[in-house]
Amino acid sequence: MLIKITAIATLLLTSSISFASPSSPLKTATFEQLAQQQAQTAPLQIIDCRNSNFYNGWPEAQQQNGGHIAGAVNIDANWLKTLDTAAFQTLLRDKHLKSDLPTYLYCSADKAQQLTTALQNQGYHSLTTIDQPLNDYHGKLIALPHFQQLVPASWLNDLITGKHPRYAPKHGYKVVEVEWGPPAKYLLDHIPGALYVNTNTIESKPWWNKVNNQALAQVIANLGIRYDTTVILYARNNMSAARFANFLMYAGVKDVRLLNGGWTAWSNADYPTEHLPNYNKTPVAFGKKIPVNPQYLIDTAQVKALLRKPVNQQSVVSVRTWPEYIGETSGYDYIKPKGRIEGAKWGHAGSDSYHMQDYLNPDQTMKSGNEITAQWAKWNIKPDQDVAFFCGTGWRASEAFFFAHILGWKNISVYDGGWYQWSANKNNPIAEGTITPASVH
CATH class of the missing domain: 3.40.250.10 (Rhodanese-like domain)
Structure with a gap:
């Protein structure tokens, strides 16, 4: 038993980034001081250590606008929980970060400290945390043009629990899980209210192309989707959800959205699930001739x-x-x-x-x-x-x-x-x- 416990402990120590106390006190600065440093010719780098949805453009609570500071790279401090040292080093290389450059971080204090510690362990010494909320930043924030179509799990949870989140659907909505084959995993657990689409009903042999327009229209009708219905799609692997998103956009659905991170994001957030299947009882007319966007x-x-x-x-x-x-x-x-x-x-x-x-x-x-x-x-x-x-x-x-x-x-x-x-x-x-x-x- 001691051997097993020791082995498990060793595995835990090597499977994620250490959160040990930083080797030196945290330096802090304001956004104004960051702007002053940016105005100088010496290079620096900025890390947005918030959730990627906020980086993309979704506003945080009590914040009017979302997005990120121009030039900032995104490393969500929560990623450290699933990255070992080698994977973290690869991530830093992929972000083109350099350990010898002055580095500024902005996110909540606890997340900033976690990432600061991990970076110090990789030889980063000139690290400064912005100790202000992003609301205090007076420059222009950069947001993805259509960030509203890539929704956070928190937004979807607010929507289905009746909280009327920002950028809510205007003409009703459907949540749809999209997978290949029978709904085996869906019947074990799925997002409350979600319908199910088997990709075999939207693709046809021999090449697994889109089914003909009449068959596609029938699938859409059976889901209760009109051209002006907001459709939020997700999957265990979002590729299948994106496949149906492409078909719905081709058909002419005006507001097709994808759950950012798919089922993984919902599960990681520990939001409620259900196992009883959902069906749309009455097919509806699409309201446009398919395809609107060939x-x-x-x-x-x-x-x-x-x-x-x-x-x-x-x-x-x-x-x-x-x-x-x-x-x-x-x-x-x-x-x-x-x-x-x-x-x-x-x-x-x-x-x-x-x-x-x-x-x-x-x-x-x-x-x-x-x-x-x-x-x-x-x-x-x-x-x-x-x-x-x-x-x-x-x-x-x-x-x-x-x-x-x-x-x-x-x-x-x-x-x-x-x-x-x-x-x-x-x-x-x-x-x-x-x-x-x-x-x-």
């Missing part, structure tokens, strides 16, 4: 037409792993051909076809818009272009598409057939092998 989904012929445009005017974006992009693997056991659409740019993804780490924070919320934009820009994927995202069959591409929408990108779409449909036709041009970002500029 441009959000494109086919193979449209991809080919897009690729004929100059490279600086278009991006066909492969939201797949690097091994998939260069042709080392197809990424799926049911897709045999390997490679990429010839002319496609790499849009990043994750470790495999079921993960999107390059787009997500450690708590599964959307990564900083600046970081996503930067990883796209490196591959000449820019907001003024005509941009089509694809993956294997559309799920990862839909999440990238929805994040681009949150960022305010206009001319965006999902190539519905993806690599599966493209690669099935040997006449479609494909490419393999490593290339550099410079090759797509």
